[in-house]
Amino acid sequence: MDKLTPIQTKAPLVFTLQWHLTACCEQKCKHCYMREEPTYLSELKNELDINACFKIVDDFVESFGPFCQKLRINFTGGDPLLKEGIFDLINYASKRGIRIGILGNPNLITPKIARKLKRVGVATYQVSLDGLAKTHDALRGKGGLFNQTLNALSILKKEGITTVVMFTLSKRNKKELIPLIKLLNKSKLVDIFDFARLVPCGSGRKLMKDLLSPKEFRNLLLEVFHAYLDFAKDGGSIYFGRKDSLWALLYHQLGLANFIKTKPSTFALRCLACHFVKQKNY
Numbered sequence: 234m235d236k237l238t239p240i241q242t243k244a245p246l247v248f249t250l251q252w253h254l255t256a257c258c259e260q261k262c263k264h265c266y267m268r269e270e271p272t273y274l275s276e277l278k279n280e281l282d283i284n285a286c287f288k289i290v291d292d293f294v295e296s297f298g299p300f301c302q303k304l305r306i307n308f309t310g311g312d313p314l315l316k317e318g319i320f321d322l323i324n325y326a327s328k329r330g331i332r333i334g335i336l337g338n339p340n341l342i343t344p345k346i347a348r349k350l351k352r353v354g355v356a357t358y359q360v361s362l363d364g365l366a367k368t369h370d371a372l373r374g375k376g377g378l379f380n381q382t383l384n385a386l387s388i389l390k391k392e393g394i395t396t397v398v399m400f401t402l403s404k405r406n407k408k409e410l411i412p413l414i415k416l417l418n419k420s421k422l423v424d425i426f427d428f429a430r431l432v433p434c435g436s437g438r439k440l441m442k443d444l445l446s447p448k449e450f451r452n453l454l455l456e457v458f459h460a461y462l463d464f465a466k467d468g469g470s471i472y473f474g475r476k477d478s479l480w481a482l483l484y485h486q487l488g489l490a491n492f493i494k495t496k497p498s499t500f501a502l503r504c505l506a507c508h509f510v511k512q513k514n515y
């Protein structure tokens with residue numbers, strides 16, 4: 234058995250549960266990870282009822298509360314706002330001390346809904362933008378969606394909810410990643426931005442030809458790295474996430490990574506979820 238050693242850190246231990254609450258969604262994006270999965274129809278038919286969801290919140294708090302200083306739940310889907318009882322569930326979870334995020338759609342966001350989300354305890358709301366207007370609308374199969382998404386971000390921001398944008402990266406939109414960030418930076422509507430590579434699952438399985446090659450991705454990461462530095466120099470206010478694990482490799486190659494400090498004979502793998510280092514001698 235490999236030895237597990239806690240990382241020496243002063244940061245509070247945070248455990249985040251990403252909860253796929255419903256497969257219901259009004260959109261039909263070409264790349265969607267859940268559509269065309271063998272489990273999709275059964276997910277639609279066999280959703281947990283809301284009382285079972287309350288019970289899961291209790292289990293979550295009892296299981297992880299004693300070990301972690303902070304608990305978070307990000308409700309996602311589909312569109313989590315389509316889940317019956319969602320506001321009660323958020324309210325219940327946030328009263329139990331859990332910080333709540335939504336990874337959802339812009340479609341149902343109105344000032345009234347945003348106020349309600351804020352009131353029940355939503356701290357962050359993530360929407361997707363997969364390119365500039367034309368590309369985003371084409372990839373997501375709905376005209377006007379780009380503008381609708383900017384409008385939703387503006388409503389959420391006015392309500393004091395932290396706004397997050399996620400970009401799903403492929404050959405089809407890679408040229409628009411930096412232009413989109415520039416546009417969002419000017420708009421002042423976005424607090425956090427990140428991107429993740431397209432994964433060939435669900436409907437995305439048909440898009441193998443759109444996956445970036447390793448070289449293409451590495452070159453793009455480097456370009457984005459410099460763009461982020463420029464935004465920081467110009468006083469941009471967006472926080473840029475580094476969700477993709479290959480950021481760590483790039484930082485290592487650039488001589489900027491100092492978080493993996495270990496003996497030369499030891500291979501250390503940082504596990505963000507449990508804050509443990511798994512060590513293996515080889």
Ligand SMILES: C[S@@+](CC[C@H](N)C(=O)[O-])C[C@H]1O[C@@H](n2cnc3c(N)ncnc32)[C@H](O)[C@@H]1O
Pocket residue numbers: 258264265266267309310311312336337338359360361399400401429430431432433434435437
């Ligand atoms: C499944 S969605 C749920 C929230 C919401 N419906 C949306 O699309 O933003 C969460 C994120 O996963 C991304 N996603 C969906 N299918 C994917 C795939 N095959 N590969 C990578 N990301 C994917 C979406 O683009 C979105 O940014």
Ligand code: SF4
Pocket residue numbers: 258259260261262264265266267310311312338
């Ligand atoms: S990616 Fe999101 S919005 Fe698009 S179909 Fe899937 S769940 Fe719906």
